[in-house]
Amino acid sequence: xxxxxxxxxxxxxxxxxxxxxxxxxxxxxxxxxxxxxxxxxxxxxxxxxxxxxxxxxxxxxxxxxxxxxxxxxxxxxxxxxxxxxxxxxxxxxxxxxxxxxxxxxxxxxxxxxxxxxxxxxxxxxxxxxxxxxxxxxxxxxxxxxxxxxx
Amino acid sequence: xxxxxxxxxxxxxxxxxxxxxxxxxxxxxxxxxxxxxxxxxxxxxxxxxxxxxxxxxxxxxxxxxxxxxxxxxxxxxxxxxxxxxxxxxxxxxxxxxxxxxxxxxxxxxxxxxxxxxxxxxxxxxxxxxxxxxxxxxxxxxxxxxxxxxx
DNA sequence: GGAGTAGGTTCGCTCATTGAACTCACCCCG
DNA sequence: CGGGGTGAGTTCAATGAGCGAACCTACTCC
Numbered sequence: 001x002x003x004x005x006x007x008x009x010x011x012x013x014x015x016x017x018x019x020x021x022x023x024x025x026x027x028x029x030x031x032x033x034x035x036x037x038x039x040x041x042x043x044x045x046x047x048x049x050x051x052x053x054x055x056x057x058x059x060x061x062x063x064x065x066x067x068x069x070x071x072x073x074x075x076x077x078x079x080x081x082x083x084x085x086x087x088x089x090x091x092x093x094x095x096x097x098x099x100x101x102x103x104x105x106x107x108x109x110x111x112x113x114x115x116x117x118x119x120x121x122x123x124x125x126x127x128x129x130x131x132x133x134x135x136x137x138x139x140x141x142x143x144x145x146x147x148x149x150x
Numbered sequence: 151x152x153x154x155x156x157x158x159x160x161x162x163x164x165x166x167x168x169x170x171x172x173x174x175x176x177x178x179x180x181x182x183x184x185x186x187x188x189x190x191x192x193x194x195x196x197x198x199x200x201x202x203x204x205x206x207x208x209x210x211x212x213x214x215x216x217x218x219x220x221x222x223x224x225x226x227x228x229x230x231x232x233x234x235x236x237x238x239x240x241x242x243x244x245x246x247x248x249x250x251x252x253x254x255x256x257x258x259x260x261x262x263x264x265x266x267x268x269x270x271x272x273x274x275x276x277x278x279x280x281x282x283x284x285x286x287x288x289x290x291x292x293x294x295x296x297x298x299x300x
Numbered sequence: 301g302g303a304g305t306a307g308g309t310t311c312g313c314t315c316a317t318t319g320a321a322c323t324c325a326c327c328c329c330g
Numbered sequence: 331c332g333g334g335g336t337g338a339g340t341t342c343a344a345t346g347a348g349c350g351a352a353c354c355t356a357c358t359c360c
Binding site for chain 1: 153154156157160161162163164165166167169170171173174176177180183184197198235237238239240241242243244245246247248249250251252253254260261262263264265266267268269271272273274275276277278279280281282283284286287288289290291292293294295296297298
């Protein structure tokens with residue numbers, strides 16, 4: 001049977017999972033965030049099967065995370081550019097980066113790479129807070145409620 | 151062929167993706183965050199195939215996101231409890247929640263559910279910031295660098 | 301002794317992912 | 331003009347993961 005789809009569930013986590021839950025997709029986004037825009041560049045960097053990359057890019061275009069732009073007509077050549085929707089997804093990967101760095105290196109060291117501020121060079125530690133109060137989101141202080149109907 | 155594993159890549163996003171990139175896994179974590187701890191409760195709530203749920207829980211236990219605890223000996227009954235590692239993954243799903251709420255409801259409304267502060271009842275809007283500066287993480291101001299060797 | 305419950309396994313089917321090879325349109329070089 | 335190179339994919343056969351349904355086990359309750 002076909003894999004169960006979550007894209008019409010009434011939960012933001014379910015819908016987001018449907019999109020980025022495809023194998024390789026977060027890594028394809030990572031490549032785009034770090035400036036790789038061409039098919040072969042992404043394929044070579046990730047060593048992703050070409051058929052899979054083609055299918056993932058197609059879906060990301062359909063979901064309007066990226067757009068496919070011809071940067072040359074003859075011969076036909078394309079690149080993939082992030083949309084606002086795609087660019088705003090970066091904080092999710094930043095949160096994953098933080099958690100992965102904190103918990104997935106068991107060798108006593110951390111990962112060999114860090115996020116840095118482009119200007120100051122200071123190391124950036126992503127943290128998820130409540131926009132209004134500024135307090136870190138904590139499972140114990142949060143519950144789910146019905147949305148206030150406006 | 152077997153699906154490519156990312157769990158030993160030198161990138162925090164890749165390693166985290168390997169774990170939560172399994173289909174259903176973020177939703178299983180969501181159920182645990184919202185208090186469902188028993189196999190049948192999770193299975194019924196998500197309508198996830200039982201074999202898949204068993205395999206996901208097994209992996210989450212192996213990765214120390216959760217522990218399996220007998221809450222009753224005769225008859226044998228179990229529940230799954232979050233570890234610190236599992237609980238600290240919640241901010242990643244909170245960031246996904248925010249992005250999903252902002253971008254995945256095209257019907258003019260938002261999702262029917264929101265996150266609320268358990269005490270004040272105020273709606274919580276997760277936001278990913280830099281822990282040191284407090285500024286929202288923005289792709290344009292961030293780059294990747296080698297980790298300072300301590 | 302039969303029904304019910306919690307927590308899984310087993311099964312056969314289909315779809316997705318994989319690596320390797322192939323295509324296509326074009327350019328450049330001699 | 332022929333040969334090699336490049337970017338962007340498509341095609342292919344083999345294997346593995348996800349699917350729904352049925353089954354199993356160990357107990358309790360009536």
